[in-house]
Amino acid sequence: MSDAAVRAPRSPSNARPALLNALQVGLPAIALLVMLAIIFSIRPAAMSYFGFHLLFKLSVPLVFAALAQMMVIMLGDIDLSNGAFVGLITCVTALYLRDAPALAALCYLVLIAAYAGFGLLIHSRQLPSIIVTLGMSFIWLGIAVILLPAPGGSAPAWLASFMSWQPPLMPLSIWLAALAALAGHLVISRSSYGVVLRGAGGNPRAVERAGWSVIGIRVAVYAAAGLLACLAGLTLTGLTTSGDANVAPAYTLLGVGAVILGGGAFTGGVVSPVGTVIGALTLSLAGSLLSFLQVPPTWQIGAQGVILFLVLAGRVLLSERAR
Amino acid sequence: MSRTRTAGRAFLIAALLSCTTLATTGARADDGVAKGDTSAKKIAFSNSYAGNSFRQVMIKSFEEMGAKAVADKQVAATAVVSSNNSVTEQASQIENLILQGYDAIIVLAGSDTALNGAIKDACNAGITVVAFASGVTEPCAYVVDYNLDSYAKAELDFISSKLGDKPANILEIRGMAGDGFDKRLHEGVEKAMKAHASYKAVGEVYGQWTATVAQKEVSGILPSLPQVDAVLTQGGDGYGAAQAFKAANRQLPIIIMGNRQDELALWKQEHDASGYQTFSLGATPSVSQVAFWVAQQILAGKQVPKFVEVPLLQINQPDLDAWLKTVPEGGVVNAEYPQELVAKIIDANVKKEPLPGVPAPK
Numbered sequence: 001m002s003d004a005a006v007r008a009p010r011s012p013s014n015a016r017p018a019l020l021n022a023l024q025v026g027l028p029a030i031a032l033l034v035m036l037a038i039i040f041s042i043r044p045a046a047m048s049y050f051g052f053h054l055l056f057k058l059s060v061p062l063v064f065a066a067l068a069q070m071m072v073i074m075l076g077d078i079d080l081s082n083g084a085f086v087g088l089i090t091c092v093t094a095l096y097l098r099d100a101p102a103l104a105a106l107c108y109l110v111l112i113a114a115y116a117g118f119g120l121l122i123h124s125r126q127l128p129s130i131i132v133t134l135g136m137s138f139i140w141l142g143i144a145v146i147l148l149p150a151p152g153g154s155a156p157a158w159l160a161s162f163m164s165w166q167p168p169l170m171p172l173s174i175w176l177a178a179l180a181a182l183a184g185h186l187v188i189s190r191s192s193y194g195v196v197l198r199g200a201g202g203n204p205r206a207v208e209r210a211g212w213s214v215i216g217i218r219v220a221v222y223a224a225a226g227l228l229a230c231l232a233g234l235t236l237t238g239l240t241t242s243g244d245a246n247v248a249p250a251y252t253l254l255g256v257g258a259v260i261l262g263g264g265a266f267t268g269g270v271v272s273p274v275g276t277v278i279g280a281l282t283l284s285l286a287g288s289l290l291s292f293l294q295v296p297p298t299w300q301i302g303a304q305g306v307i308l309f310l311v312l313a314g315r316v317l318l319s320e321r322a323r
Numbered sequence: 324m325s326r327t328r329t330a331g332r333a334f335l336i337a338a339l340l341s342c343t344t345l346a347t348t349g350a351r352a353d354d355g356v357a358k359g360d361t362s363a364k365k366i367a368f369s370n371s372y373a374g375n376s377f378r379q380v381m382i383k384s385f386e387e388m389g390a391k392a393v394a395d396k397q398v399a400a401t402a403v404v405s406s407n408n409s410v411t412e413q414a415s416q417i418e419n420l421i422l423q424g425y426d427a428i429i430v431l432a433g434s435d436t437a438l439n440g441a442i443k444d445a446c447n448a449g450i451t452v453v454a455f456a457s458g459v460t461e462p463c464a465y466v467v468d469y470n471l472d473s474y475a476k477a478e479l480d481f482i483s484s485k486l487g488d489k490p491a492n493i494l495e496i497r498g499m500a501g502d503g504f505d506k507r508l509h510e511g512v513e514k515a516m517k518a519h520a521s522y523k524a525v526g527e528v529y530g531q532w533t534a535t536v537a538q539k540e541v542s543g544i545l546p547s548l549p550q551v552d553a554v555l556t557q558g559g560d561g562y563g564a565a566q567a568f569k570a571a572n573r574q575l576p577i578i579i580m581g582n583r584q585d586e587l588a589l590w591k592q593e594h595d596a597s598g599y600q601t602f603s604l605g606a607t608p609s610v611s612q613v614a615f616w617v618a619q620q621i622l623a624g625k626q627v628p629k630f631v632e633v634p635l636l637q638i639n640q641p642d643l644d645a646w647l648k649t650v651p652e653g654g655v656v657n658a659e660y661p662q663e664l665v666a667k668i669i670d671a672n673v674k675k676e677p678l679p680g681v682p683a684p685k
Contacts, residue, residue: 058415150506151436242436245501250409297373297405
């Protein structure tokens with residue numbers, strides 16, 4: 001574990017790691033462009049503001065869910081409750097946000113605090129995150145089913161109209177993805193606090209010796225993950241206009257896929273927010289590509305995995321070269 | 324002379340009147356198959372999940388009917404996309420279908436509500452959306468579905484025809500927690516149970532419409548249950564439930580079957596061995612054909628109500644052998660829904676008449 005963390009260097013003076021990083025983020029980006037090129041060659045009409053709007057609309061919540069997953073992976077943990085939590089947020093949003101916004105806000109706060117609390121529990125008792133978050137996923141799903149026994153409720157009008165708002169220059173989904181990537185880049189990859197955060201995942205002892213409270217960092221990172229998952233649930237409710245406990249279980253593993261695809265590693269401390277956002281966009285476009293190619297439905301499930309595999313294999317090959 | 328003239332005038336007025344009604348409503352609702360030209364139209368099928376026998380047959384039914392309709396110049400093209408049980412992905416696939424310029428999209432939704440945004444986008448783009456076998460709540464979509472109250476009522480009616488009014492313990496196998504179909508069918512069960520006061524619900528498990536899951540869940544709850552007299556199911560779970568009872572060395576209760584081949588084979592085997600009797604009903608996978616023709620008929624100008632009820636396929640003891648012969652190993656009982664039959668189903672819905680049933684094979 002520490003071996004890999006040491007091997008992935010972060011000093012900007014070294015050109016090769018910079019190239020390595022660029023390639024790691026670059027490959028999913030290239031895959032994204034290739035997929036877009038194929039889609040546009042099949043249907044040129046898609047190459048428009050409206051086309052981009054439709055293609056990337058549903059990727060917004062996945063981007064946030066993937067960033068939430070990235071925060072947890074940064075610590076060397078993994079979060080299996082992410083998708084169920086997003087489902088719960090859609091239920092809370094569809095039930096309360098329109099008529100009782102204060103109650104909804106209180107729910108969000110409590111839920112984010114619970115997320116942070118579970119982070120604390122994982123740290124203080126040295127529990128395996130995979131087990132704790134697996135348990136949490138059932139808790140979130142259970143609460144969601146109690147709140148909303150069958151899909152329903154409705155999103156407040158302002159949220160739905162915000163998600164269908166068409167801002168100038170680029171569709172909202174691209175704006176949000178770009179902003180999220182930029183914010184993540186500035187906080188995680190560029191700021192000095194970001195170095196501490198990544199250090200807490202890669203080498204917690206060193207960070208602790210340097211005088212930082214690893215417990216504090218953990219709680220903060222889990223709370224941030226909860227907040228990002230909350231944003232994913234809010235944007236998802238805005239898009240679907242309703243709540244559904246089972247709406248997003250796929251986000252858990254798609255989020256992990258996006259993080260790894262975008263240059264992250266399970267060892268902790270090695271993540272890239274820009275790569276994660278691009279990875280999320282790539283994954284959400286992979287399904288679209290298959291429907292444009294008219295792949296037979298029985299092949300579609302497997303074919304999506306093949307795309308993921310090819311991109312990942314390409315990344316591994318390139319990064320071996322770069323070393 | 325004058326009498327003939329009055330009669331003639333009355334006839335003329337009547338003829339004129341009927342002409343105007345025809346003209347104002349386009350095609351009348353009760354006039355069978357609408358003949359509008361749809362040869363240039365494209366119909367897509369957005370499916371939430373392709374990973375079990377039921378869905379495989381459903382997709383095949385759609386593709387076969389679609390290929391035939393294309394050959395007959397009734398539509399220009401069809402397509403199927405599946406989303407691996409992820410509703411968010413299905414929503415984005417619907418957005419893609421809008422981009423690809425389809426005239427109608429039929430949807431088997433992974434969620435009753437989560438596709439509302441995407442379906443609304445499709446309607447706004449002038450696309451006809453027909454959701455089937457799910458309670459999609461977006462009002463612009465046409466819904467083709469079963470009546471789940473009558474599903475539950477048929478199950479309990481059969482049980483009471485066998486057990487009468489004696490006190491009986493009932494185990495209910497449900498689908499999936501938080502799912503709309505499961506909730507509506509369960510509500511139907513609750514309503515139907517009220518009509519049978521002597522029956523007692525002793526347990527409830529989620530079998531996820533899959534034999535293996537149902538077997539595991541029933542095995543888990545059985546030790547805590549008293550004698551079970553009947554098992555209510557949602558389709559796909561009867562075989563697993565029976566295996567659980569056998570493994571526990573319990574007497575086989577009346578398990579309502581769900582038209583799967585394994586269920587019917589087990590029923591026949593038990594019937595031959597001990598005279599075991601039960602009843603099977605369920606959705607037919609080819610309901611995708613009903614949705615297809617409903618979409619085609621809307622494009623052809625037929626007035627279709629927003630909700631079209633589809634008859635359930637029921638199998639009773641006398642028809643068991645005939646049906647069993649038609650089902651492939653591991654498959655689901657299926658029936659063809661040609662265009663005329665679908666037009667009849669639509670008309671029966673409009674006139675609130677009994678639905679045309681699916682006849683047993685000869």
